[in-house]
Amino acid sequence: MSDSTEEVRAYTVRLELVDEPGELLRALEPIASNGGNLLSIFHERGNVTPRGHIPVEVDLEATPDRFEGIVDALREAGINVIQAGAERYSEALTIVLSGHLVNTDLSDTLSHIQESTSATVTDLSLSAPEGTEDASSARIRLATEEGAVEEALAAVREVAAEKDLRLIEPLTVGGDV
Amino acid sequence: MxxxxxxxxxxxxxxxxxxxxxxxxxxxxxxxxxxxxxxxxxxxxxxxxxxxxxxxxxxxxxxxxxxxxxxxxxxxxxxxxxxxxxxxxxxxxxxxxxxxxxxxxxxxxxxxxxxxxxxxxxxxxxxxxxxxxxxAMPVLSTIDDFDPEHISAVRGVLNGTANFILSRMSAEGLDYEHVLAEAQDLGVAEADPTFDVDGTDAALKGVIVANVLAEDGEEYTLEDADVEGIQDITGSALELAQEDGQTVRLIAEVTDGAVRVGPRLVPEHAALAPTGTRNIVQLETDHAGRLNISGRGAGGxxxxxxxxxxxxxxx
CATH class of the missing domain: 3.40.50.720 (NAD(P)-binding Rossmann-like Domain)
Incomplete structure (x- = not known):
């Protein structure tokens, strides 16, 4: 892995905006003018915080250096930055599940995994050589918050045990040498 | 003598x-x-x-x-x-x-x-x-030379039969039963391969390492190990791993007083993914990083x- 600070990464910034016209535009301006590339904006209009603010989640891409500048500029502009975790999803892990995946409702298995951990499923490959009625396998890539790999694995183990699926875990250390 | x-x-x-x-x-x-x-x-x-x-x-x-x-x-x-x-x-x-x-x-x-x-x-x-x-690998004497106190973890492939089966399934896209029969023909697997494929043999070795590493004189037996075998690993699981540059190996791990044996995903070209009957042990040392010892893990x-x-x- 490279330590280069020039590498562009994805970030999620959670802001709380005052419910006034022009606030959203004012919040986005420091991102664009500091070299951030806006990916998506999730404006939870109907969801007001206890302090009467509107939560907004912004996904953007930037180099780590520029991202720091963006957060500083937002705060200077008086925007309330609630969460600017370096990267929200910073660790990836891959698992393989085998068994009666389709019969035990694969999408339910996946949402189980997502609900019980902070992990999110970012990639899925399914192999069902004997057709979907028979045993099949799935390779699932999960993204988790930094340091949450063990917690995510524990949740996957539980779902696998519950549905009688064979789980092949990654060797999280030592496999890279 | x-x-x-x-x-x-x-x-x-x-x-x-x-x-x-x-x-x-x-x-x-x-x-x-x-x-x-x-x-x-x-x-x-x-x-x-x-x-x-x-x-x-x-x-x-x-x-x-x-x-x-x-x-x-x-x-x-x-x-x-x-x-x-x-x-x-x-x-x-x-x-x-x-x-x-x-x-x-x-x-x-x-x-x-x-x-x-x-x-x-x-x-x-x-x-x-x-x-x-x-x-044949000098695992315990190396641990002894380094001093068990300065080794934080030991992991490795400690059963040649299981490794042969997994690496052959992976390379040839064959299923477990087929490769097991072939291994028996070649004399790589015994007529009753249970202890090799259900993880018991690798677990016994892990337990012995845990006993050697135990600082406070704590004793480990097979019952303390968390053991899974390779009998139900499917060809399709290996194929999916391979598409992602990975493979599956039966890995024994001794860390923080716990012994665990089970099939794990490892990068295809990692040291911990030897092919055939070859064994490998990786020592995690406090002051000298990782040390790999590989060689023939069985045979008269x-x-x-x-x-x-x-x-x-x-x-």
Whole structure:
């Protein structure tokens, strides 16, 4: 892995905006003018915080250096930055599940995994050589918050045990040498 | 050194055959039914030939071998679980007579480690067991050289049969049953491969390592290990792993006082993904990073060479 600070990464910034016209535009301006590339904006209009603010989640891409500048500029502009975790999803892990995946409702298995951990499923490959009625396998890539790999694995183990699926875990250390 | 060799299987037989090469004399040799004892050194070829031809090594009683004149008892009878008998009893008798013991049998140090250590403390004899972990590879002596206190984790591929099956399934896209049958034809897997494929053999080795690493004298047995086998690994699971640049290996892990054995995803070209029957052990050292030891983890002459290395350490 490279330590280069020039590498562009994805970030999620959670802001709380005052419910006034022009606030959203004012919040986005420091991102664009500091070299951030806006990916998506999730404006939870109907969801007001206890302090009467509107939560907004912004996904953007930037180099780590520029991202720091963006957060500083937002705060200077008086925007309330609630969460600017370096990267929200910073660790990836891959698992393989085998068994009666389709019969035990694969999408339910996946949402189980997502609900019980902070992990999110970012990639899925399914192999069902004997057709979907028979045993099949799935390779699932999960993204988790930094340091949450063990917690995510524990949740996957539980779902696998519950549905009688064979789980092949990654060797999280030592496999890279 | 004068050796009494108990067990006339692949390992015991090879020790008897090779002992002379290492400058030692075998004064007693026994299988479960028979024995041959000669204070001046038994006739190795004759005893081995008789074992092949008639299924016995000589006309004496196995008990005679245990109480014969020797400096080192080589315990190479089959590994048994639970009370680890009769191996444990042999260790007890030899230490009681202040003789050294070299084990190839995993049972006594995997199931009754603390008792073996107690018996050793009361005896003039020393117990060594390099051959119990990783066949020819110097795993335990390397751990001993580094000092167990400065090793934080040990992980590796410790069963050649399981590794052969997984690497062949992966390379050829064949299913488990097919490759197992092939491994049996090649003599890589035994007629009853249960302990190899269900993880028990690798777990016993992991438990022995855990006992050696335990700082506070805590004792581990097979029951303390979390063990999964490879019997239900499917070809499609391996294929999916491969598409992602990974593969599956039966990995034994000893970390923070826990022993865990199970199939794990590892990068295809990682050190921990050897092919065929090759074994590898990776030591995580405090001051020297990772240290990999790889080689042949089983086989008569291979394991006998580890036994004879232990005998050499006792001189």
């Amino acid at each position: 004068r050796l009494a060799v108990l067990g006339a299987g692949a390992v015991g037989g090879s020790v008897v055959e090779l002992a002379g090469d290492y400058g030692h004399t075998v004064t007693a040799f026994a299988d479960s039914q028979s024995a041959v004892v000669d204070a001046d050194g038994i006739e190795a070829d004759g005893a081995l030939e008789r074992k092949r031809r008639d299924g016995i090594v000589g006309d004496a009683d196995p008990e005679d071998a245990l109480t014969a004149n020797y400096d080192v008892l080589v315990e190479a009878t089959p590994t048994t679980l639970g009370d680890a008998q009769p191996g444990f009893g042999h260790v007890e008798t030899a230490l009681g007579m202040d003789r050294h013991v070299v084990l190839a049998n995993k049972g006594p140090v995997a199931e009754r480690f603390a008792e073996v250590r107690e018996l050793e403390a009361d005896s003039e004899g020393t117990v060594l067991f390099e051959a119990t972990v990783g066949g 002459p291979e394991t006998a060479s580890a036994v004879l290395a232990d005998v050499g350490r006792l001189e």
